[in-house]
Amino acid sequence: DKGLMWFRRDLRAFDNAALFHALKSCKQVHCVFVFDKAILDTLPRADRRVEFIRESLVALDAELHAVAGQAGAGLIVRHAVAADEVPRLAHELGVQEVFANHDDEPDALVRDAHVRGALANFGIGFQTFKDHVIFERSEVLTQMGKPYGVFTPYKNAWLQKVNDFYLKSYPVGKYIKALAARPKAYQVPVPTLADLGFETTNLSSLHVPTGSPGGLALFEDFFDRMDKYDDTRNFPAIKGPSYLGVHLRFGTVSIRQLASTAYKRMLVGSKGAETWLSELIWRDFYHQILHHHPRVVTGAFKPEYDEIKWDHHKHAKELFAAWCEGRTGYPLVDAAMAQINQTGYMHNRLRMVVASFLTKDLGIDWRWGERYFAEHLNDFDLAANNGGWQWASSSGCDAQPYFRIFNPTNQSEKFDPEGKFIRRYVPALAKLSNKAIHAPWLAKPMELEEVGLVLGRDYPRPIVDHAEARKLTLERYGVVKKAK
Ligand code: FAD
Numbered sequence: 001d002k003g004l005m006w007f008r009r010d011l012r013a014f015d016n017a018a019l020f021h022a023l024k025s026c027k028q029v030h031c032v033f034v035f036d037k038a039i040l041d042t043l044p045r046a047d048r049r050v051e052f053i054r055e056s057l058v059a060l061d062a063e064l065h066a067v068a069g070q071a072g073a074g075l076i077v078r079h080a081v082a083a084d085e086v087p088r089l090a091h092e093l094g095v096q097e098v099f100a101n102h103d104d105e106p107d108a109l110v111r112d113a114h115v116r117g118a119l120a121n122f123g124i125g126f127q128t129f130k131d132h133v134i135f136e137r138s139e140v141l142t143q144m145g146k147p148y149g150v151f152t153p154y155k156n157a158w159l160q161k162v163n164d165f166y167l168k169s170y171p172v173g174k175y176i177k178a179l180a181a182r183p184k185a186y187q188v189p190v191p192t193l194a195d196l197g198f199e200t201t202n203l204s205s206l207h208v209p210t211g212s213p214g215g216l217a218l219f220e221d222f223f224d225r226m227d228k229y230d231d232t233r234n235f236p237a238i239k240g241p242s243y244l245g246v247h248l249r250f251g252t253v254s255i256r257q258l259a260s261t262a263y264k265r266m267l268v269g270s271k272g273a274e275t276w277l278s279e280l281i282w283r284d285f286y287h288q289i290l291h292h293h294p295r296v297v298t299g300a301f302k303p304e305y306d307e308i309k310w311d312h313h314k315h316a317k318e319l320f321a322a323w324c325e326g327r328t329g330y331p332l333v334d335a336a337m338a339q340i341n342q343t344g345y346m347h348n349r350l351r352m353v354v355a356s357f358l359t360k361d362l363g364i365d366w367r368w369g370e371r372y373f374a375e376h377l378n379d380f381d382l383a384a385n386n387g388g389w390q391w392a393s394s395s396g397c398d399a400q401p402y403f404r405i406f407n408p409t410n411q412s413e414k415f416d417p418e419g420k421f422i423r424r425y426v427p428a429l430a431k432l433s434n435k436a437i438h439a440p441w442l443a444k445p446m447e448l449e450e451v452g453l454v455l456g457r458d459y460p461r462p463i464v465d466h467a468e469a470r471k472l473t474l475e476r477y478g479v480v481k482k483a484k
Contacts, residue, residue, distance in 0.1 A: 001026045002095040008108075009077070010131050010251035013055045013172060015061040017131035019169035020100035030093055031064060031075050035196055036082040038093050038111070048344045049246075052210050056252050057190045059113055059211025061410075067173060073182030083111045087118035093183075096124060100249075101131035104287065104296050105382045118275040128334035130250065133258050133284045134158070134166055137291050140284075147254045147292040149284070149301075149397040155281045158404055162174075167260035179283045208246070209379070215247035219258065226265060229272035236336075236347035238307070239462055241272070243345065245379030248283070255280065265478050286387035290400055292352030296396075298385055306397030307479045311363035321360045322463050323354070324372055326426070329462035331437060332412035333357050335425035342425075344378035349415050356406040361469040363476060366393035385479040394477070402477040405470050412438040428459045429455035 005019050013019065013034070022029045035053075043050065062077040068074075078085050090098050100118055101111070116126045130136050140157050141147060146155035157447045193200055207444070209217050222242040224477035225232070232240030245251040259280050265273035293301060300306045310316075322328050326337035336350035347353070351373075370389040374380050390396025394404075416422055419437035423430040429437055431451035436443035440453065441461055448455065455461050 001097065002093065002099045003027075003029045003099055004086075004090045004093060004095045005029055005031045006098055006100040007031065008100060008103055009062070009249065011053070011060050012215075012254065013060060013067055014212070015169035015254040015256060016101070016172055016251075017129040017170055018099040018101045018127075020172050020175070021127065022097070023127060023172065023175035023178040026095075026097065026178055028093065029056050029099075029178050030032050030180050030182065032086065032089060032305075033060075033077050034082040034085050035077070035079040035191070037079065038081050038083065040079075040196065040198075044375070045197065047298065047378070048201045048234050049209070049250075050198050050376060051193060051203045051366070052195065052208065052246060053250060054190060054193060054209035055249060056212070056214075059252075061190055063212065064179065065480075067176050068179040070179075070181060072187060073179045074182055074187075075190070076182055076186045077188075079191055079196055082274055083114045083119070087117050087122060087124070090124050091122045092214040094323055098124060098126050098345055100126070100128050100140045100157055102136065103132070104291050105137065105291075106297060116392065118407060131255075131425075133255060133287050134162060134280075135284050136287060138288075140288065147288060149289075151282065151285055151398045154288075155278060157285065158370050162263065167256050167263060169254065169256055197232050199466070202342075203344075208344075210252070212252045215244065215253035218242065218244055218247065219253060219261075224263070226262065226270075226276055227270045227272040231272070233275070234349045234415050235348055236339075237416055237418070237424070241348065245345075245377075245381075249379045249381050255283075255431075278442040281379075282387075283384060284482050285381040289387060290383040293397075294453055296390065296433050297382070300395035301397045301399075304480050305393070308395075308476055310365040310476075311469055312365070316362070318370055319463060320358075320364055322460070323362060323369075323409055327460050328357065329441065329460040329461070330357065330361075330466075331419070331426055331440065332414075332416060333408055333423045335416075335422045338371070338425035340376050344376060346373075346377070347421075349411075351388055352392055353406055353408060353411050355389055357408055359393040360405045360473045361408065361466060363469070363472060365392065394480075402480060405473060407466060409439045409466070422481060426459070 003022045005022045010016055015318065040050065057075060057077060064074045097135050119126050135158060140154060177473060178248055178433065229240060232238045244253055248255065262273045262277040262280065266277055290296060323337065326334035328334055333354050336346055342347040355369055357364050364390045370385060372383050387396060391399045391458045394400055394402035394473060417435050422437055429440060432440060432443065433447065440459060453459060
């Protein structure tokens, strides 16, 4: 039998569920990746993610060559509408089955249903597998058989259920002989960014490692820091987190390998590993929330929060633009927005701070911020991003209560006490003292003068007063209390 392995968000040749099953059950397996025009056509012409994927495909292609130990084996890469191209190619190659890993985002499910139908018309099967998370869909349910809506009991049930079976790697190498040589006509190099109609970004000058070699290097680097993660993870100026988000997004690392490493370390008493594993469980948690409640893509998880009247006046557009461009006058918020704009990454603590600021200081609908993140984050993931925004705006499952409103200045003093992160991303403030840097508008005029900083010229004054905004937000969120 012949099979076709369709890579999507699983760009690695090791520990890959669908690839393993394809190789195990077919005599000959071809591999394809489609740069999907249905997605690419909606993106700006410079997009770090497209570059990340392209680089990762070059690595995947090389890996397939290497593991197969033969020339000709490798990846067929297409630039087309995936929903049409995959059935067409499968038919052309004369395969009996197409293999892929689950993608539970609503648009992907629609695409896959279309592909399944089109393949069936050719008499070709479509098999899909869990690969992206440890537990998906309805694998972890309450004793009543319902999906969890609160994280801690979900996490406890997750930890109760997990064992070697769920954490072990798929031994792809065992059946690698089935990897087929590409027919001559398909032996073309991975298209360049220009071929795809995209521009080069600053990804390589940022030294973002790509492909599974890049993912492995980052994980090895993090491995030595994992035990300290619980102490370091909240401070954006410190190299605390793993920076693996983008690799988890595109599957250039294996979640099973990461989770089993953290799990084993937790069992021998590492607090850092325990906390980090907990973050990986949040990832599974939001994944199953999206599966059970796809309506969160457009509406609040808690519907009463859709009654909130957000500030949508012309003024709100200006405030939103200031937030996007890091001109709010709140140094930590502005530094965080500079980080995402310059690098496509933002530290988790800062994602919470800027999301709270947008919704609860500026009174702007969380969906505006969600969209901005979706466009700019290298590690953008619908389930996690939606979950994060709904958490910050209090509308989500297990979100923070609406009356908990981050004070952006206190957050800055607490999590960037020496202003190191702010100095890195807002050079205009670099010379201020550790005290003044968190709230320059409160600095003594003499200090501003000494460092030559004129507020309103070199750096904005605050665009809102936090104390006033807080009051307005409590009123705005009042509808939620009434609805209960
Ligand atoms: P680490 O701290 O090393 O964590 C390891 C991994 O755990 C992450 O890569 C991620 O896969 C997972 N993870 C960590 N925290 C969470 C979380 N709260 N929810 C779900 N998974 C988590 N994460 C995304 O992967 N994509 C997003 O689009 C995204 N948007 C967010 C938006 C907001 C408003 C907030 C508050 C959080 C968002 N997060 C998102 C979660 C988190 O901020 C990032 O996963 C993390 O900062 C990525 O950096 P890292 O890989 O260095 O993380």
